[in-house]
């Protein structure tokens with residue numbers, strides 16, 4: 001009996017199926033609170049809040065679906081390796097002063113509100129919190145690497161955390177600290 005269970009649970013088809021079900025469930029949960037929409041100003045898509053979020057609240061669940069070569073579509077996971085993420089997590093756009101940030105849940109990043117977020121606001125996170133090297137950003141050519149967020153913390157041209165200057169490192173540390181404080185405060189009120 002145990003051998004049969006072991007054989008079934010080791011079946012590659014079943015494992016793939018259960019990953020697919022996990023991804024579907026994750027995206028169903030994400031779609032209850034955020035939408036994928038085309039961007040008015042830029043080519044491409046973005047993720048938008050369907051409801052208001054409090055600072056520290058979980059906004060988008062991320063799950064690593066498979067290991068990947070580094071590309072515009074991969075995310076450096078908490079273990080430092082590259083992964084393809086579920087579509088909604090992967091579609092969140094960059095901002096140098098983002099309204100969410102990644103925290104590890106299970107083996108993956110999920111995205112939590114750094115501050116209060118209004119319904120219909122675009123959801124963003126800062127890619128250089130996790131990505132050591134950002135090779136492609138905003139397409140190739142003249143605008144390659146140019147961030148258009150125009151925040152006071154803007155780190156354009158965006159190249160990843162390996163090449164940040166001390167002021168930028170400090171800005172990111174401050175943002176990360178704000179996220180941790182927000183999540184800790186939210187979890188205290190949510191209990």
Ligand SMILES: [Zn+2]
Pocket residue numbers: 095096097147148149150151153154155156
């Ligand atoms: Zn920027």
